[in-house]
Every structure is written in structure tokens, then in C-alpha cells.
Amino acid sequence: MSPEMIRLLAGATGETLLMVAISAGIGTLFGLPLGVFLATSGKGELFAAPWANRVLGVIVNATRSTPFIILVVAIIPFTRLIAGTSIGTNAAIVPLTVAATPFIARLIEGAIREVDQGLIEAARAFGASPLQIVLKVLIPEALPSIVLGLTLAVVSLIGFSAMVGAVGGGGLGDLGIRYGYQRFMPEMMLAVVVVLIVLVQALQSLGDVFARRLNKRIRHA
Amino acid sequence: MNAPLGYLNDSSLQRLIPAEAIVRLESVSKVYPGRHGAPVSALDGIDLAVPQGSVLGVIGRSGAGKSTLIRLVNGLEKPTSGRVVVDGADISALPEKALRHARRSIGMIFQHFNLLSSRTAAENIALPLEVAGYDKAVITARVDELLSLVGLSDKRNRYPSELSGGQKQRVGIARALATKPKVLLSDEATSALDPETTRSILDLLSRINAELGLTILLITHEMAVIRSIAKEVAVIDGGRIVEKGDVFDVFTRPQHTVTRSFLADEPGRALPPYVAERLRPEATPNSQAVVRIGFRGPHATDPVLARLARDLNIETNILAGSVDEIAGRPCGTLVIGVPEVSLDKTLAFLTHYGLDTEVLGHVA
Numbered sequence: 247m248s249p250e251m252i253r254l255l256a257g258a259t260g261e262t263l264l265m266v267a268i269s270a271g272i273g274t275l276f277g278l279p280l281g282v283f284l285a286t287s288g289k290g291e292l293f294a295a296p297w298a299n300r301v302l303g304v305i306v307n308a309t310r311s312t313p314f315i316i317l318v319v320a321i322i323p324f325t326r327l328i329a330g331t332s333i334g335t336n337a338a339i340v341p342l343t344v345a346a347t348p349f350i351a352r353l354i355e356g357a358i359r360e361v362d363q364g365l366i367e368a369a370r371a372f373g374a375s376p377l378q379i380v381l382k383v384l385i386p387e388a389l390p391s392i393v394l395g396l397t398l399a400v401v402s403l404i405g406f407s408a409m410v411g412a413v414g415g416g417g418l419g420d421l422g423i424r425y426g427y428q429r430f431m432p433e434m435m436l437a438v439v440v441v442l443i444v445l446v447q448a449l450q451s452l453g454d455v456f457a458r459r460l461n462k463r464i465r466h467a
Numbered sequence: 468m469n470a471p472l473g474y475l476n477d478s479s480l481q482r483l484i485p486a487e488a489i490v491r492l493e494s495v496s497k498v499y500p501g502r503h504g505a506p507v508s509a510l511d512g513i514d515l516a517v518p519q520g521s522v523l524g525v526i527g528r529s530g531a532g533k534s535t536l537i538r539l540v541n542g543l544e545k546p547t548s549g550r551v552v553v554d555g556a557d558i559s560a561l562p563e564k565a566l567r568h569a570r571r572s573i574g575m576i577f578q579h580f581n582l583l584s585s586r587t588a589a590e591n592i593a594l595p596l597e598v599a600g601y602d603k604a605v606i607t608a609r610v611d612e613l614l615s616l617v618g619l620s621d622k623r624n625r626y627p628s629e630l631s632g633g634q635k636q637r638v639g640i641a642r643a644l645a646t647k648p649k650v651l652l653s654d655e656a657t658s659a660l661d662p663e664t665t666r667s668i669l670d671l672l673s674r675i676n677a678e679l680g681l682t683i684l685l686i687t688h689e690m691a692v693i694r695s696i697a698k699e700v701a702v703i704d705g706g707r708i709v710e711k712g713d714v715f716d717v718f719t720r721p722q723h724t725v726t727r728s729f730l731a732d733e734p735g736r737a738l739p740p741y742v743a744e745r746l747r748p749e750a751t752p753n754s755q756a757v758v759r760i761g762f763r764g765p766h767a768t769d770p771v772l773a774r775l776a777r778d779l780n781i782e783t784n785i786l787a788g789s790v791d792e793i794a795g796r797p798c799g800t801l802v803i804g805v806p807e808v809s810l811d812k813t814l815a816f817l818t819h820y821g822l823d824t825e826v827l828g829h830v831a
Binding site: 362364365367368369370371372373374375378382383386387389460462463464 | 541543567568569570571573574575577579581582583584585586594595597598599626627628642643645646652
């Protein structure tokens, strides 16, 4: 591999990590409260608001069922509004975040719903308010599952980020397509795939270790 | 907030209320909307008073409504009609915020402990105090005190997954006592524990009742729990209280068939299989009547059968029996076989000596 290739590869990896980190970060910022709300606003639940729950549920499902590549193109006006442009790494962060938020919200909802209902009952019995129940019971108890969910989201976002290459988003996917495929450089394609595999592997292991640390339900030797 | 509160706080009027019931359910009914059409009635016209400092056990089969009943006391459930008054406050009418505050004086423990797996024993006990907004220093001191009360000072930094069932329930009890409640609600607290652990948890609850003067309302489906801890018992069936009273009275003179069925497995009440199998409702010429004799109090030690043989020359067969102590008072049951011809004389004799009798049937 030439130094030029390594330079390109390093730059693309940096772009991918940046896109994924920022979209996952903002996605969590919005997805966490949204997920908690989805998990606690059903009929008879802590913040019972069945209609809002249903409406948000439909919006989340609609976003999640739109193929990512279509979403990218469909929200170009919105992307321009936020990032000032529709081309480049910064612009790519907008559709990635839009896709990440409902995905993360559903993962968080699932994690919160796994928490034993008995704990909510116990917390209500000793006088906790709904907000205290969320902050002191539901989120801490769901944390190991939340961490695993976020790991899954980050890994999926790495895959999504390869697609934004199609609209000039940069990153590893873009590099692979432009050099590896369009310029007939199979070694570049291979290098991109290897970097992606290593990246995903490393992030998944990190997430697993972190989640296991947090999980006190299993005994640690 | 409402008128009764003011009346109860007036000390001159307080003396007019006969029994100082800290928990009172007044003609409480609870109806759940049915899944398909017809509403389901869980509780129907419940009247129950738990005197200050007592231990009242509510026993019932699953689905009898006891779970709903205990949840009405801390407002986890709202009655469809009727009033629930705890320590002078009408729990059923309190707005949410005042209710949360009132719940700090009503502790609750659960069958499955309901401890946070992400918190250590000490942190679990601290949780109600954090929620109530106490200072860190106050919390630390109180948690230490509670850990030693339940005998878990050496397990303070253990997570629930590292504790046994009995230890988890001790943490549950400490957590329930954290905010110094006046009433403790126990929801089948020993049903998931083995007999020995059950014993030690019930001992702990008895001690807390005696030493802290805490009123305990417990629900259970086990008569053994009632007999070892409760002073008063209410039997609930089909959403109604079918029998209530002093534990000794209910155990020795059960009135309702449901109560009898709960007592059927109690020592001395179960007939040996060879008798039970041959028991018939009707007498036949050669049969013997099977009579259960209940001893209460000092008669428990009287040699009644010897007198029966000596004075009336009636020979009896002893089929089953036990001598026991319930709520600190001696009592016993004896099941005997009596020749049909002597049955009436025997019953009259036993009644004369103040013993309870019940003809269970006849064996050929």
C-alpha cells in the first residue's frame, strides 16, 4: 500500500468516526427521552398519554421504515437548512442523526420495558415521583441493556455512513466505492473492508465489556 | 383538606373514637373494567380496622382480592367506592403529591423483594431517603442503623444477586422502614422463601412490631404465617371478608368453610388417610362416629377421655390429635371414634366440660 493510500484511508476513517460519533451523540440526546417517553406513556403507565404515545410511535415507525438512502435524498432541504449545504461530511451528519434518533429511541424503549414492573411498584410505594422513578430506577436498571443497544446503534450507523458516500458524504464507504470500485483498486476496497471489520469488532467488544461491568444481575467472580 | 382530618387532630374528640385504628377501610369496593364487557368486582363492601400497634393478617386464596386490598392502603389502587383512612388521612381522596408524601409513613415489602439489581444493599435502603430529599450524612447514618437492625451490616456493599432470598427480604424490610413509617404492608413477603427462612423473617417482623410499635398489615395464603405472627385475622373470599377476629378464636372455632379449608392442613386437623378415605356422611348400624374435640385454654390438659371411660363407661378410639399453642395460648384438637349408640351422651359430656365438638362423619 502506498503512503498516499494510507493517507486516504486514515482520512476516511476519521470522517466515518466523526460522522458516527456526532450522529450517535445527538441521536442519543433526542432518542433517550423519546425512548423513555415511549416506554412510559402507554395506557395506565407512569406518564400515561396514550394518544401522544401512539402518534410518536407512528412517526418513529415511519422514519425507521424509510430506506436510509431514500431518507438521505428526501430530507435534502432540511439538511441544507441545518448544515448550510447538502454535500460533505457535515451535511451527512444530518440524515444520519435523523435515522439514528428513532432507532435509538426504540432500543431505549425496549431496554426500559425490560425493567421489572415490581420495581416501579416498589418505588411508587415508598413515595417516588414519576420523574424520580425514571431517573433513579428505570434508567439505572436498564443501563446495561441501554449500553448494548447504543453499541448496536453505533455499529448500524457505521453501515449507514457508508451510504452517505453516495451523496458526497465522505468516509470509508465513499472511499471504497470511488477508489475500490470506480477506479478498479481492489486492494483499496479490501483495505476499507478490513478497517470496517476492525472498527465494528472493536466497538462491539468495548460495548460488551462496558455493559457487563454495569450488569450487577450476574455475579462477578 | 377535608373535614375528618381536622376532627381527628382534635385530641378531645380523638378519645371518642373507640379503637385507635391506624388503618381503616370503610365499605370499600373495587371494580375493574372487564376486558370484554362485564366489569370484574375484586372487592365488595370491605370493612376493616387495623388497631395501632397490632399485626393483622389477611388470608385468602389467589384471586380472592387480598392483593387489591393491600394496595388500597397505600393508594397504589383507588377504591371504586368507600374510604381508606390511614393515620387520619383519607388515602383514597389525596391528590397525587400529598399521596406520595403520605406513602413515606406506609412501608411495603413484596413477595419478590423488588430490589434494584444495580444498587447494593445499602444503596437500596438509601433510595427512599434519597427520594424524600434527606442529606447525605443523615442517609448514611440511617442506613447503618437499618442494616444493623436487620442483621446485614456485613453485607452492605453486596448486590442483590449476591444475597440469598432471606437476605434480600431483610434488605426489603430495611428499605421499607427507612422513612420511619407507622404502618408496614407485607404482600406475601415469605411466599418465595423456604420454611426456615420464613421463620426468621417472621421473627424479624414480630420483633419490629414489638420494639418499634409498628403496625403490620400482611396478606398471605398460608395459615402458618398467620398463626406465627398475627394477633388478628381476616379471611377473604370472593372479594368479601367472610370471617374475622382474634387469631386464637378463629383457629380454634372457625366458622366459615373457607376458613376451615385453610385450617385443614394445620397440625391435628388433618385426618389420617385411612380414616379420611372411609369417612361417610351417614351413619350405618355398625359404624363409629368421628368426632373432633377442640380444647381451648386450661382444658387442654384435662384427662377428658379417661373420665369419659370411667364415668360413662364409653370406650373411644383416638384417631388424630395435637396439642399446640396459638397466639401464646394453649389449645389442642383430638379426633376420636365413638360408637354410634354413645354419640349423644359423649357430645353432651364433652360440651359440659366446655369443649368444642364437631361430628366429622362416620366410618364403618
